[in-house]
Amino acid sequence: MTLLAITGLTKRFGGLLVFDQLSFSLGRGERLGVVGPNGAGKSTLFNLISGVVAPNSGSISFDGSDLKRSDAWTRCHLGIGRTFQIPKPFGDMTVFENLMVAATYGRGLSMRAARAHCDDVIAQTRLSAKAARPAGSLMLADLKRLELARALALKPKLLLLDEIAGGLTTAECDELLSILDSIQDQAISVIWIEHVVAALTRYVTRILVLAQGRAIADGSPSSVFADPKVRTLYLGEDDA
Amino acid sequence: MMSASDRLSHVLRTSIIAVAIAALALVVMWPMVGSLNSLRYLAELFVLIGLAQMWNLLSGYAGMATVGQHLFVGVGAYSFYGLAVLAGWPAPLALLCTPVLGAMSALPAFAMIVRLRTAYFAIGTWVLAESVKIIAAKLPGFGHGLGASLPVPVATAFGSSSATRLTAIFYLTFITATGLTLGMAVLMRSRIGLALRALRDQESAAHVFGINSRRLRPMIFAGVGAALALLGALTTLQRLRISPDTSFSLLDYTVNIIFIVIIGGIGSTAGPVIGAVIFIVLRESLANLGPIYLIILGLVAIAMMLFEPKGVVGLIDRLARLSLTIPFRRPILSSLSNRKRT
Numbered sequence: 001m002t003l004l005a006i007t008g009l010t011k012r013f014g015g016l017l018v019f020d021q022l023s024f025s026l027g028r029g030e031r032l033g034v035v036g037p038n039g040a041g042k043s044t045l046f047n048l049i050s051g052v053v054a055p056n057s058g059s060i061s062f063d064g065s066d067l068k069r070s071d072a073w074t075r076c077h078l079g080i081g082r083t084f085q086i087p088k089p090f091g092d093m094t095v096f097e098n099l100m101v102a103a104t105y106g107r108g109l110s111m112r113a114a115r116a117h118c119d120d121v122i123a124q125t126r127l128s129a130k131a132a133r134p135a136g137s138l139m140l141a142d143l144k145r146l147e148l149a150r151a152l153a154l155k156p157k158l159l160l161l162d163e164i165a166g167g168l169t170t171a172e173c174d175e176l177l178s179i180l181d182s183i184q185d186q187a188i189s190v191i192w193i194e195h196v197v198a199a200l201t202r203y204v205t206r207i208l209v210l211a212q213g214r215a216i217a218d219g220s221p222s223s224v225f226a227d228p229k230v231r232t233l234y235l236g237e238d239d240a
Numbered sequence: 241m242m243s244a245s246d247r248l249s250h251v252l253r254t255s256i257i258a259v260a261i262a263a264l265a266l267v268v269m270w271p272m273v274g275s276l277n278s279l280r281y282l283a284e285l286f287v288l289i290g291l292a293q294m295w296n297l298l299s300g301y302a303g304m305a306t307v308g309q310h311l312f313v314g315v316g317a318y319s320f321y322g323l324a325v326l327a328g329w330p331a332p333l334a335l336l337c338t339p340v341l342g343a344m345s346a347l348p349a350f351a352m353i354v355r356l357r358t359a360y361f362a363i364g365t366w367v368l369a370e371s372v373k374i375i376a377a378k379l380p381g382f383g384h385g386l387g388a389s390l391p392v393p394v395a396t397a398f399g400s401s402s403a404t405r406l407t408a409i410f411y412l413t414f415i416t417a418t419g420l421t422l423g424m425a426v427l428m429r430s431r432i433g434l435a436l437r438a439l440r441d442q443e444s445a446a447h448v449f450g451i452n453s454r455r456l457r458p459m460i461f462a463g464v465g466a467a468l469a470l471l472g473a474l475t476t477l478q479r480l481r482i483s484p485d486t487s488f489s490l491l492d493y494t495v496n497i498i499f500i501v502i503i504g505g506i507g508s509t510a511g512p513v514i515g516a517v518i519f520i521v522l523r524e525s526l527a528n529l530g531p532i533y534l535i536i537l538g539l540v541a542i543a544m545m546l547f548e549p550k551g552v553v554g555l556i557d558r559l560a561r562l563s564l565t566i567p568f569r570r571p572i573l574s575s576l577s578n579r580k581r582t
């Protein structure tokens with residue numbers, strides 16, 4: 001069953017064509033990895049899905065509704081949660097309060113229910129020691145953890161992860177994967193943008209490769225990385 | 241087990257509550273013991289506290305710095321006059337209706353300036369206020385540029401002798417200021433407080449996490465308009481007259497209020513209260529210097545912005561490490577420059 005369907009999506013920034021008629025869809029419970037060179041438009045894809053930027057043409061439908069005219073907050077209420085590649089914490093608020101925003105406004109919980117829920121997410125994402133710190137005082141690795149925790153506090157149907165493993169040590173990366181595996185909800189769909197392919201392939205079941213405004217490959221990790229077009233892109237093999 | 245610092249802050253908190261209760265009892269009994277003049281000053285103080293709470297809500301929390309809040313104070317004064325004098329409604333009913341008119345005038349005002357950003361938004365509120373003031377001077381029935389006095393039946397509606405009248409105004413302004421101060425404290429601990437702070441810190445992330453600023457901002461703006469209008473009506477009862485210059489006074493209801501909030505501490509609930517007390521004390525002790533007190537006040541505010549952007553509350557926090565404020569506030573200037581719309 002399809003959760004997200006993207007059809008003919010075109011996005012330009014001035015003269016720069018980031019997406020040219022991009023189409024793909026994502027099933028309920030599916031885990032999709034997105035890779036591609038720097039500047040391929042991966043983060044822009046998340047901005048388009050979450051309503052941070054508007055497309056020039058094309059459509060995005062989510063869980064049966066057309067998102068064309070929806071504001072970012074409406075998309076959040078429909079069940080889309082995301083992280084930002086460059087963390088955007090509510091800097092003057094505590095880590096816990098950052099999660100509370102997602103749980104109350106995003107998820108619609110009462111303050112009371114939200115507190116209990118955020119306690120769980122804080123424990124699940126192993127942020128307990130930092131819960132009372134102002135988010136603005138965290139180091140990058142913790143900020144990325146907070147990005148994940150805040151998105152999880154929404155209990156989203158679709159979770160968009162933008163390079164949350166970048167710059168992590170092997171141990172931190174293992175911990176991150178175990179957090180992702182601990183997400184209880186089996187119906188959650190995930191799209192994960194990541195340059196750290198080793199981490200990605202341990203989690204996702206399908207990979208989409210973006211380059212030059214299009215999806216140049218889409219399929220199981222093994223088939224995608226065997227694809228000559230992808231090998232050219234990644235290894236510089238000249239077989240064209 | 242409590243740590244030493246927990247115990248200290250527990251003791252401090254308990255003593256603050258005790259002092260607050262004692263102060264409340266004193267205020268309630270004051271009209272029986274205090275002079276009429278002291279009632280006048282205290283009522284003025286309460287109005288200033290209310291005005292400062294509202295400016296702090298918009299500028300310190302909601303990211304909508306204004307320099308035009310005298311608009312809604314004036315609207316409140318003129319609405320009260322219109323309802324109580326021109327329409328002949330009972331004065332208490334007219335008073336209770338002024339917040340409705342304040343909120344109703346705030347919504348179109350907001351619609352006119354919502355597209356403007358930061359400093360332009362602030363200037364937009366000022367331009368609007370000055371325009372409405374000019375319109376007020378042209379309104380028939382309101383005494384044009386000179387204004388009008390409250391006729392005797394309205395002026396005496398809350399008490400026929402000046403002692404009873406001042407006592408009534410004293411309690412009305414006290415209830416309003418306390419209500420607005422406690423209301424602010426509750427609001428900032430509620431989900432709306434979370435939303436306002438999230439919007440102030442990171443607007444686009446706030447949107448992505450479900451906060452509809454297009455609904456929240458006008459709601460807050462209308463609420464502030466309502467409270468300011470009530471304060472304007474109360475001021476009219478104190479002064480017994482309306483006029484474009486006094487009812488829409490930029491100095492009295494906006495400039496002085498900004499000083500109060502900056503000196504007391506922006507982005508905290510206690511700041512406006514402390515700032516208003518300091519303002520009255522400074523003004524009375526410097527009164528014989530004439531307008532120079534304004535310059536001194538300005539210098540104090542500038543010094544405060546430079547050395548302690550969180551005002552006296554920030555100083556107290558620093559000295560006593562006692563949190564009267566939700567942790568970590570951003571000073572006004574950075575909250576202005578960080579405000580973006582998408």
Ligand SMILES: Nc1ncnc2c1ncn2[C@@H]1O[C@H](COP(=O)(O)OP(=O)(O)OP(=O)(O)O)[C@@H](O)[C@H]1O
Pocket residue numbers: 013016018036037038039040041042043044045053085
């Ligand atoms: N808001 C914007 N305005 C103008 N140009 C933008 C904007 N956002 C992204 N771009 C441009 O669009 C292109 C795609 O950017 P995007 O951030 O989506 O790439 P990416 O695939 O996420 O890259 P990276 O791997 O470095 O994160 C880049 O050239 C970028 O400069």
Ligand SMILES: [Mg+2]
Pocket residue numbers: 042043044085162
């Ligand atoms: Mg990116």
